[in-house]
Amino acid sequence: MSLIRDPNMDDPDGIYADLLAAHAGLDADASAALNARLVLILANHLGRRETIAAALALARDTDCHG
Amino acid sequence: MPYDYQPYPYAPPPGLLAPEPRHDVIVVGAGPVGLAMALELANHGVSSVILDANNVVSVGSRAICWSKRSLEIFDRLGIGDKAAEKGVTWQVGRTFHRKAEVWSFDLMPEPGHKRPAFVNLQQYYVEEYLIARARARVDRVDLRFRNQVTGLRQARDHVVVSVETPDGAYELEARYVIACDGARSSLRDMLGLDFAGELFEERFLIADIEMLGDMPDERHFWFEPPFHPGQSALMHKQPDHIYRIDLQLGWDADPEQEKRPEIVIPRIERVVGHRNFRLDWVSVYSFQCRRLERFVHDRVLFVGDSAHIVSPFGARGGNGGLQDVDALGWRLAAALDxxxxxxxxxxxxDRERTFAADENxxxxxxxxxxxxxxxxxERLFRDSVLxxxxxxxxxxxxINGGRLSVPCIYPSDGPDDDRMPGVSRPGAVAxxxxxxxxxxLIDRLSGRPVLLDIGGAAPADPPEGVERLRLDPTPELAARYLGACDKAAYLIRPDQVVAARWAAPSAAAIGAARDALWVGGS
Structure with missing residues (x-):
């Protein structure tokens, strides 16, 4: 399965708000740990190493500070 | 040319000499929402007195983006054409990150609507046009400038307000008082009501400048633009060569300092790339999102910013207030008579507009x-999205630089048929x-319940109190109303919201849906 880069969320603003809400009140370590658990859960849901490798490549390509 | 502020005349009110008979409605505040409220009530045959502490229109452009729905409401109030002709029509918004365009939206992708997605028009023009309409409707609207409400008490069947004028104080009674006195509503304070919500720790500079520019008729929003590093910026075009520029300043900015021309002008110069502009109006504000828990407090009704305030990126303040007017006018008129x-x-x-306020x-x-x-x-996710x-x-x-105002779809248990399109389902504006x-079509639907019958779905004689509008299908009517059906009947409320729809209703079904409207149903 190739990586979906086009919009695919049924409620993008709602999902984004849920993400922020999940992190509300967490310190940096707790926040990073939550993200790690979330990545593992979503990786399992995707289930295909090839897809996750493509997602990893896109994430690594993207530099927030560039 | 700067707007020419003309004070409106003050006349000593009759109540200074002798007690006035009890009025049906007092509207407090002659901003866009208060004026629209009185004119909407006038359309429903209700007389009102508007009390306003001031005697000029809005100082500064303030609300500038009027949505399609607001223009449809303006049509009913008699200023739709003027607002649309004078205003800058737009439908496309573009969002930039640094130098690149990253997102754009078209708010009116299909033709076949009378009014465009948005018109930009300074609030002072909207108030000027509404005041002209109010002064042409002296039969129903008694507009009193420099009449400041200083007190209020509720009795079982009426409300008494205390009013201060240049010639002294008087008292005025009405069956209902409608608080349209804005974000800093003094009526809200007089009733001691909690205005709960959230303050965002952020400050924005808002400036109107006059210049000869070549910006297209669009909304432009920037994250971290080269001309304002690390912050966001918004630009809107208004009539009379006026441009609205909003610049994010951060929470630490000193509002008084940031308003000084020697600070503002160089900031604007970096945005527009030259100094050939005139500063028309400057303000620094922070954002709040708050609402009253309830908009109805016995005989005092809250409408517009007095009931709910939102941060401005989305044009949901003024437009939301006009939709309040829409939802209240016909209901209050029916209650009064x-x-x-x-x-x-x-x-x-209260049910519909608190729901809408939450969405906004x-x-x-x-x-x-x-x-x-x-x-x-929050910062990590935001920067990662960009x-x-x-x-x-x-x-x-x-990327969220503003989700622009559209009327919400009210929850409705009105009869529905899921073969018909979602855009016209019960609870949606027709x-x-x-x-x-x-x-x-929109001009044929206002003021009273209408049975819109496309293709002959309903019995020839609709029940009493419902006006039948029989139309043959057109491509637009089919797409927006028929869907998979070949005919359909819609019961449309006086505020143009769909109450019910059927493929083949009986007269009894239509009658039941009509009756539900007049007992507070959807």
């Missing part, structure tokens, strides 16, 4: 969070469409 039970009608207003607050708050993320995870946007289209849809003989 005894056609319908007041309690149920006002409860329906939710959208405005999300935009504000995106623009002004808290340090930590960083991904160039390569991953999905991230562009997450979509406009061109009529075969010329003119527009």
């Amino acid at each position: 005894g056609r319908a039970p007041a309690k149920a009608m006002l409860a329906a207003y 607050i939710r959208n405005a708050a999300r935009t504000t969070r995106f623009m002004s993320p808290r340090p930590g995870a 960083a991904l946007a160039e390569q991953a289209p999905f991230a562009r849809a997450l 979509p406009d469409a061109p009529l075969p003989g010329g003119g527009w």
